[in-house]
Amino acid sequence: MYDVVIIGAGVSGCAAARELSRYNVSACVVERADDVCEGTSKANSAIIHAGYDAKEGSLMAKLNVEGNQMMTKLSEDLDIPFKRIGSFVVCTDEKERGGLEMLLERGKKNGVPDLRIVEQDELRKMEPNISDDAVAALYAPTAGIVCPFELTIALAENAVENGVEFKLETTVENIEKTENGYLVKTDRGDIETKCVVNAAGVYADRFHNMVSEKKMTIIPRKGEYYLLDKSAGQHVSHTIFAQPTKMGKGVLVTPTVHGNLLVGPTALDIENKEGVNTTYDGLQEVGQKSGRTVKNLPLRDVITSFAGLRAHEEHGDFIIEEVKDAPGFFDCAGMASPGLSASPAVGKMIADMLRDKLNLSEKANFKATRKGIVKASTLSIEERNELIKKDPKYGNIICRCEMVSEGEIVDAIHRPIPARSLDAIKRRTRAGMGRCQAGFCSPRVMEILSREVADINMENVTKAGGKSRFIVGTNKDRW
Amino acid sequence: MENYNLVIIGGGPAGLAAAAAAKEAGEDSILILERDNQLGGILNQCIHNGFGLHTFNEELTGPEYANRFIEKVKDLNIEYRLHTMVMDISEQKVVTAMNRNDGMFQIQAKAIILAMGCRERPRGALNIPGYRPAGIYSAGTAQRLVNIEGFMPGREVVILGSGDIGLIMARRMTLEGAKVKVVAELMPYSGGLKRNIVQCLDDFGIPLKLSHTVVDIEGKERVEGVTIAEVDNHGKPIPGTEEHYSCDTLLLSVGLIPENELSKDAGVEMNPITRGPKVNESLETNIDGVFACGNVLHVHDLVDFVSQEATTAGKNAVKYIHNQENKNAKVVPVEAKDGVRYTVPVTIRPECMDDLLTVRFRVGGVYKNHFISVYLNDERIQHRPRQIMAPGEMEQVILQKKQLLAKYDLQKITICLEEK
Numbered sequence: 061m062y063d064v065v066i067i068g069a070g071v072s073g074c075a076a077a078r079e080l081s082r083y084n085v086s087a088c089v090v091e092r093a094d095d096v097c098e099g100t101s102k103a104n105s106a107i108i109h110a111g112y113d114a115k116e117g118s119l120m121a122k123l124n125v126e127g128n129q130m131m132t133k134l135s136e137d138l139d140i141p142f143k144r145i146g147s148f149v150v151c152t153d154e155k156e157r158g159g160l161e162m163l164l165e166r167g168k169k170n171g172v173p174d175l176r177i178v179e180q181d182e183l184r185k186m187e188p189n190i191s192d193d194a195v196a197a198l199y200a201p202t203a204g205i206v207c208p209f210e211l212t213i214a215l216a217e218n219a220v221e222n223g224v225e226f227k228l229e230t231t232v233e234n235i236e237k238t239e240n241g242y243l244v245k246t247d248r249g250d251i252e253t254k255c256v257v258n259a260a261g262v263y264a265d266r267f268h269n270m271v272s273e274k275k276m277t278i279i280p281r282k283g284e285y286y287l288l289d290k291s292a293g294q295h296v297s298h299t300i301f302a303q304p305t306k307m308g309k310g311v312l313v314t315p316t317v318h319g320n321l322l323v324g325p326t327a328l329d330i331e332n333k334e335g336v337n338t339t340y341d342g343l344q345e346v347g348q349k350s351g352r353t354v355k356n357l358p359l360r361d362v363i364t365s366f367a368g369l370r371a372h373e374e375h376g377d378f379i380i381e382e383v384k385d386a387p388g389f390f391d392c393a394g395m396a397s398p399g400l401s402a403s404p405a406v407g408k409m410i411a412d413m414l415r416d417k418l419n420l421s422e423k424a425n426f427k428a429t430r431k432g433i434v435k436a437s438t439l440s441i442e443e444r445n446e447l448i449k450k451d452p453k454y455g456n457i458i459c460r461c462e463m464v465s466e467g468e469i470v471d472a473i474h475r476p477i478p479a480r481s482l483d484a485i486k487r488r489t490r491a492g493m494g495r496c497q498a499g500f501c502s503p504r505v506m507e508i509l510s511r512e513v514a515d516i517n518m519e520n521v522t523k524a525g526g527k528s529r530f531i532v533g534t535n536k537d538r539w
Numbered sequence: 540m541e542n543y544n545l546v547i548i549g550g551g552p553a554g555l556a557a558a559a560a561a562k563e564a565g566e567d568s569i570l571i572l573e574r575d576n577q578l579g580g581i582l583n584q585c586i587h588n589g590f591g592l593h594t595f596n597e598e599l600t601g602p603e604y605a606n607r608f609i610e611k612v613k614d615l616n617i618e619y620r621l622h623t624m625v626m627d628i629s630e631q632k633v634v635t636a637m638n639r640n641d642g643m644f645q646i647q648a649k650a651i652i653l654a655m656g657c658r659e660r661p662r663g664a665l666n667i668p669g670y671r672p673a674g675i676y677s678a679g680t681a682q683r684l685v686n687i688e689g690f691m692p693g694r695e696v697v698i699l700g701s702g703d704i705g706l707i708m709a710r711r712m713t714l715e716g717a718k719v720k721v722v723a724e725l726m727p728y729s730g731g732l733k734r735n736i737v738q739c740l741d742d743f744g745i746p747l748k749l750s751h752t753v754v755d756i757e758g759k760e761r762v763e764g765v766t767i768a769e770v771d772n773h774g775k776p777i778p779g780t781e782e783h784y785s786c787d788t789l790l791l792s793v794g795l796i797p798e799n800e801l802s803k804d805a806g807v808e809m810n811p812i813t814r815g816p817k818v819n820e821s822l823e824t825n826i827d828g829v830f831a832c833g834n835v836l837h838v839h840d841l842v843d844f845v846s847q848e849a850t851t852a853g854k855n856a857v858k859y860i861h862n863q864e865n866k867n868a869k870v871v872p873v874e875a876k877d878g879v880r881y882t883v884p885v886t887i888r889p890e891c892m893d894d895l896l897t898v899r900f901r902v903g904g905v906y907k908n909h910f911i912s913v914y915l916n917d918e919r920i921q922h923r924p925r926q927i928m929a930p931g932e933m934e935q936v937i938l939q940k941k942q943l944l945a946k947y948d949l950q951k952i953t954i955c956l957e958e959k
Contacts, residue, residue: 364663
C-alpha cells in the first residue's frame with residue numbers, strides 16, 4: 061500500500077513527486093509512456109512566463125508568479141538550463157495600446173516585478189529585428205526560457221534519488237474507492253494507495269470522472285510549432301509575444317535555452333486526445349502569423365515542426381484540490397499554459413496538501429540537488445581532456461550536429477530514470493535534436509543502446525517505446 | 540600544438556583525392572582528419588555500381604571506387620586519423636579536433652582543405668504535416684542500415700523525393716524484398732540522374748509521380764500510411780488529388796545540404812544558392828589558404844567530378860603553402876544567368892588559372908535544345924548546343940587561360956543558357 065500514487069509523469073506529476081519526496085512517504089508515479097515528459101510537457105513553448113497573463117486572483121496567476129520566482133534556485137539545484145531573458149508583448153497598432161496598459165496593471169496586481177512599457181526606440185535597440193510596425197511593448201524582465209525535457213527529467217530523477225518509484229509503460233485503466241483509499245487498476249496489475257494525485261494532462265478528466273460525480277471536461281487545445289536551426293537562434297534575444305487583438309492571439313518567437321529559435325503555437329480545440337499530428341493549415345498559420353512581431357524571420361531554416369496539446373479545462377483555471385466527493389483524490393488538472401512556468405509551485409502546493417492530509421514528517425536526509433549529464437560541448441579543452449582521460453567515450457562524437465559524445469549517451473542510459481528509446485536519449489543529451497534530425501546518429505545511437513542494455517538489440521530498439529520500432533527484420537528475409 | 544602544412548577535413552572521396560594530389564605535387568606534411576571509422580566517406584555504403592566511368596573507364600561500386608583512392612593514400616604514406624571529429628577551425632587556421640585516444644587537440648595548419656561532404660535534408664525542413672512515428676528515414680540513413688548493418692527498416696515503402704539516393708534505395712529495398720509503392724517528387728522533374736530513373740524505377744515497375752508531395756503521415760508509433768497529393772505551380776497541394784498509400788516506411792530523398800557549419804564559424808563566405816563556400820579558380824575561399832572541394836563546396840552528381848575537383852584543390856593548396864600564389868592578380872567575377880543557377884568558381888584570376896579551367900554549374904529547370912554560352916564582357920566566346928539539360932545533372936564549360944588573358948579589359952565572365 062502506497063501513501064500516494066501520482067498518475068502522469070509530466071512536469072506537474074514529476075514536480076509533485078519531487079516535492080513530496082521531502083517527506084517520509086511511500087509514493088509512486090504511474091506513466092503510460094516509456095519515459096517521463098512524453099505528453100504536453102514535451103511539446104510547448106518552453107518558456108517561463110512572468111505572470112501578467114492570467115486573471116488576477118486566479119490560481120494560474122498565483123502559481124505562475126511563484127513558479128517563476130522558484131525557477132532560479134530550482135534550476136541550480138537540479139543542474140538544468142534556465143535563462144531569464146525577459147519577454148516583450150508587442151503592440152503593432154497605436155489604437156490597441158490600451159491592451160498593454162491592461163496587461164501592465166494586471167501584472168502588477170499579480171505581483172510580477174519590474175514590468176514596464178517600452179517605447180519603440182528603446183524596443184528596437186533591445187530587439188533590432190522587431191517588426192517595423194511595433195509601436196510599444198510590455199517588457200517583463202523576469203520571463204525566462206527553460207528546457208522542459210531537462211526540467212521534467214531532473215525533477216523525476218531527483219524524486220527517484222529521494223525514494224519515489226516510477227512505473228513507466230503502465231496504463232491506468234480504472235480507479236476504485238476502497239476502505240482505506242483507492243485501488244488503481246493498471247495493465248500491469250493493481251496498486252493500492254491511500255491517496256491519488258491526478259496529473260494526467262489531457263486525460264485528467266477521465267480519471268477524475270472515475271471517482272467523482274461532479275464531472276470534468278478537458279479539451280485538448282492543439283498548438284503547432286516550428287523549430288529553427290541554431291543559425292537562426294540569435295534572431296531575437298527575448299521571448300516576443302504578439303499582443304492579443306481582435307486579429308487573434310498571434311504566435312510567439314523565442315530563442316530556446318539551447319540556441320535554436322522556436323515559433324508558434326497555433327490554438328485549435330480538438331477532440332482527439334492523441335492528436336499530436338501537425339497539419340498543413342496549422343503550419344501555414346504559424347508561418348503567416350510569425351511576421352507580425354518579428355521581421356525577416358528565416359523560416360527556411362526550420363529543422364522540425366511539432367504539435368502539442370494543452371490540457372484546457374472549460375473554466376480556464378488550474379484545478380488543484382482534493383476532490384470534494386472523493387477524499388484522498390487530488391486533482392492537478394487543467395494544466396494549460398502557464399503550467400510549465402507554474403510547475404515548481406504546483407508541485408509544492410500538491411505536496412503541502414498531501415503533507416497535511418497524511419500528516420507527513422520531513423525527511424532528515426532529503427537530497428535537494430541532482431547532477432545532470434555532463435554537457436561536454438560546454439567544457440574547456442582542459443576540462444574535456446580530463447574527462448576523456450577518465451572515460452574515452454567522451455572523446456567520441458556520435459551526434460555531429462549537436463556534438464554529443466558517446467559518454468553522454470551512455471550516461472543517459474544508466475541514470476535514475478534510464479533512457480530506453482532514441483527519443484528518451486534525444487531529450488536527455490540532444491543527440492538527434494540538431495539540423496540533420498538524427499539522420500547520421502540514429503544508427504549509431506541504436507548500436508549503443510543495444511550494446512548497453514541487456515534486453516535491447518538492434519531489432520527491438522524503439523523511437524519512443526511501444527511499437528515504434530525502427531527495424532523490421534534482416535536483409536532478404538521473407539515475412 | 541602540432542603543426543602540419545596541409546590539414547584536410549574529411550576522408551571521403553574529396554579529401555582522399557585532394558591529399559593524393561597534394562602529395563604528388565611535392566607536399567609531405569599532410570594530415571587527413573576523418574570522423575568515421577574508416578576512410579572513404581559515404582561511398583562505403585553505396586554498394587551499387589556505376590562509379591568511376593569517367594575516372595577509370597570502368598563501372599565500380601562505391602567501396603571499390605573509394606578503395607582505389609584509399610590505397611593510393613596509403614601507398615603515398617599520407618597520415619590520417621580516424622574517429623576524429625573536427626570541432627573548430629579558426630581564421631588563423633588552427634584546427635581543433637577530438638578523438639578517444641588523443642582527447643581534444645589543436646593543429647596549426649598552413650593550408651586547410653574543407654572536404655566535409657554534405658548531409659540530407661530531413662523531414663522537418665519540408666514541413667510535411669502529420670504524426671512523427673518511427674519509420675521515417677532519410678534515404679541515406681536507410682541505406683546505411685541496409686547496406687552496412689544488414690537490417691531492414693521497413694517492408695512497404697513510399698519514397699518522397701527523387702534524388703539519386705532515393706532512387707538507388709528504391710531499387711535496393713526492392714531487391715531486399717520490400718515493396719516500394721511509389722516515388723513522389725515535388726518538382727515537375729526528377730532531381731536525380733536519368734540513368735537512375737531508368738535502372739532503379741522503370742526496370743522495377745516503380746511509379747514516379749512528378750509534381751506530388753506527401754500531405755499527411757499516419758501512425759502514432761510506427762508509420763501506417765501516407766497521403767500524397769498533386770501540387771500546383773507553387774508547390775501547393777491541390778485539394779481532391781489526395782491518394783492514400785498504406786505503408787510502414789517513408790523514405791526521404793529531398794535534397795542534400797553541404798555541411799558547412801565549421802566553415803561558417805571560421806568566417807568562410809557562403810554562396811546562398813549552393814550553400815557551399817564562394818571560391819575562386821583555385822577553389823580557395825575568402826580566407827587565404829582555406830580551400831574547398833567535393834560536396835561541401837556544391838552537391839555533385841558524380842563522384843568522378845568530385846575527384847577531379849579535389850585534385851585541383853590539392854594542387855592549389857600546395858602552391859599556396861609554397862607561396863606560389865600571385866597575390867595581386869586581377870579578379871574577374873563569373874556571372875550565372877538565364878537558367879544557370881550558379882557557377883563554381885564564382886571568381887577567376889586569369890593569371891592564376893591552369894591552361895584549361897573547368898567551370899561547373901547546374902541549370903534551374905529542364906531545358907531542351909538550348910545553348911550553353913560563355914561571354915567575356917559582351918563578347919560571346921562559346922555557344923554549345925545541348926539537347927537536354929536538367930537540374931539533376933551537372934553541366935560544365937571549359938575556359939582557356941590564353942583566351943581570358945587576351946581580353947585585356949576583361950571585367951566579367953557570363954555563363955548563360957540561350958535558345959536556339
